[in-house]
Amino acid sequence: MILIERAKQNPAHFAPLYKKYHDAIFRYVFKRVDEEEAAYDITSCVFVKAIINLPKYEYRGVPFSSWLFRIAKSELYQSFRDKKAKRTISIDSVQIGRVMEEFSIDENEHKREILLKVLPLLKDKQLQLIEMRFFEKRSFREMGEILELTENNAKVKTFRALIKLKALYAQHNPLK
């Protein structure tokens, strides 16, 4: 909090906060855009916006990191609207396995392909919840803080998104 108060007085004092959160913000952005350079550009925009809006930041239960992720989320969607970056889902085999496990289905190449085919069919808000919960292993509390929802609401919405994903998976799986 002392660092934040100092940075409010003088933007040059934001440097330690920039060093601390740069990696996490970059990784959050990188997973959602197709090009690495675009991810670096968006990350820079996030910190510029953060410094500009810092005088408005007040600690009201939302940690500073979640406040930065909120800015990152809005900057990402601005880049998609401006067509500076393309919405991407970055997923690895372990994360695919985690979702399959949640569906209680055995993992195989064919089933994995179906899952990857139906993931983009989700609404973007549902996709965000699935990404945060299953690909990034965030707590419902943190998800709520970033998406401006209550913890309980984040839990309920994630559960609904999972049901939707399951339904889409069942629709596209010829071997039900």
Next chain:
Amino acid sequence: MIKILVNRTQPSKAEIAKRQDFNYILSALPKKNLLYSPWFYGAMGFSSLAGLFYFIAAYS
């Protein structure tokens, strides 16, 4: 259509750290407009009043 990248190579911590550039962030901040500065209004107000008093004193 949303693109899906499976097992994408992520840049290392060191690579990301190398790309940190706080000076760029500071240079990208919008410059403060002098018109919105209280110093500007203070100086303008003071000189206007001084001018007014001068004219009152000179022509009375």
